[in-house]
Amino acid sequence: MARLNGKVAIITGAAGGQGAAAARRFVAEGARVLLADVADETGAAVAAELGAAARYRHLDVGTAADWAAAVRVAEQEFGPVSVLVNNAGILHLAPIAETDPADYERVLRTNQLGTFLGMRAVLSSMPGGGSIVNVSSVEGLAGMPGTIAYSASKFAIRGMTKVAALELGARGIRVNSVHPGVIDTDMVRAAAGTALHGFAKSRLALGRLGRAEEIAELVLFLASDESSYCTGAEFVADGGATAAHSLAP
Ligand code: NAI
Numbered sequence: 001m002a003r004l005n006g007k008v009a010i011i012t013g014a015a016g017g018q019g020a021a022a023a024r025r026f027v028a029e030g031a032r033v034l035l036a037d038v039a040d041e042t043g044a045a046v047a048a049e050l051g052a053a054a055r056y057r058h059l060d061v062g063t064a065a066d067w068a069a070a071v072r073v074a075e076q077e078f079g080p081v082s083v084l085v086n087n088a089g090i091l092h093l094a095p096i097a098e099t100d101p102a103d104y105e106r107v108l109r110t111n112q113l114g115t116f117l118g119m120r121a122v123l124s125s126m127p128g129g130g131s132i133v134n135v136s137s138v139e140g141l142a143g144m145p146g147t148i149a150y151s152a153s154k155f156a157i158r159g160m161t162k163v164a165a166l167e168l169g170a171r172g173i174r175v176n177s178v179h180p181g182v183i184d185t186d187m188v189r190a191a192a193g194t195a196l197h198g199f200a201k202s203r204l205a206l207g208r209l210g211r212a213e214e215i216a217e218l219v220l221f222l223a224s225d226e227s228s229y230c231t232g233a234e235f236v237a238d239g240g241a242t243a244a245h246s247l248a249p
């Protein structure tokens with residue numbers, strides 16, 4: 001039997017990268033999926049490729065009204081929402097002294113406020129329980145210079161996940177965070193070009209960048225009933241990045 005049969009999912013940031021990979025995997029496993037993003041053209045194209053089990057909806061995750069409308073559309077098209085993947089995210093790289101407060105707020109608005117608004121918006125649509133997957137990062141587990149805003153948002157997601165798990169467990173809603181390492185998507189290509197391939201080869205236990213499809217497998221597990229006893233937990237998929245400390249040669 002398909003692993004997400006009968007599930008209705010909202011996936012944010014689903015126009016590309018890890019979100020699109022998760023949407024493809026979810027539909028292949030029997031879910032009906034509302035793909036949400038601000039990149040409307042590419043998002044609609046991914047949804048069209050997935051056929052009747054998928055719809056696209058414009059959703060800026062930092063805007064509460066967009067969330068209310070997206071949940072309504074998901075319910076009208078497919079029924080009550082059982083899975084939310086808070087995947088949309090943006091990266092801003094700059095040292096603290098050169099981080100403009102407006103950029104700091106922009107990152108927190110999408111990554112942190114967006115995750116909060118998403119969890120809040122789906123609650124009324126999950127009367128029978130559900131699974132919320134919040135995409136954090138290895139930057140939500142440890143620090144890296146030049147990521148002050150991004151790291152603040154990703155640590156926040158890790159903490160909010162635990163609060164939500166504790167509040168929502170009695171309602172049958174599980175909430176977990178995912179912590180990818182360096183994944184070969186537009187986000188990383190835009191920030192570092194191909195330079196990270198050499199870095200990954202020499203520094204990571206697995207010697208390579210991760211693929212969006214590999215994170216989708218983890219998100220699928222957390223969305224499915226196979227993870228029925230997992231909540232409030234951190235799931236790392238980083239090729240061994242956080243296995244080392246800074247004294248490692
Ligand atoms: P990506 O840049 O390919 O995809 C991000 C998607 O989010 C894009 O489609 C973009 O249009 C969308 N988005 C941006 N702002 C939005 C908003 N306000 N509302 C709705 N959608 C919005 O990057 P990727 O790698 O697929 O990122 C997915 C998640 O994984 C993000 O939360 C990112 O922070 C996280 N992550 C990525 C890592 C990587 O190495 N690529 C590592 C660790 C975490």
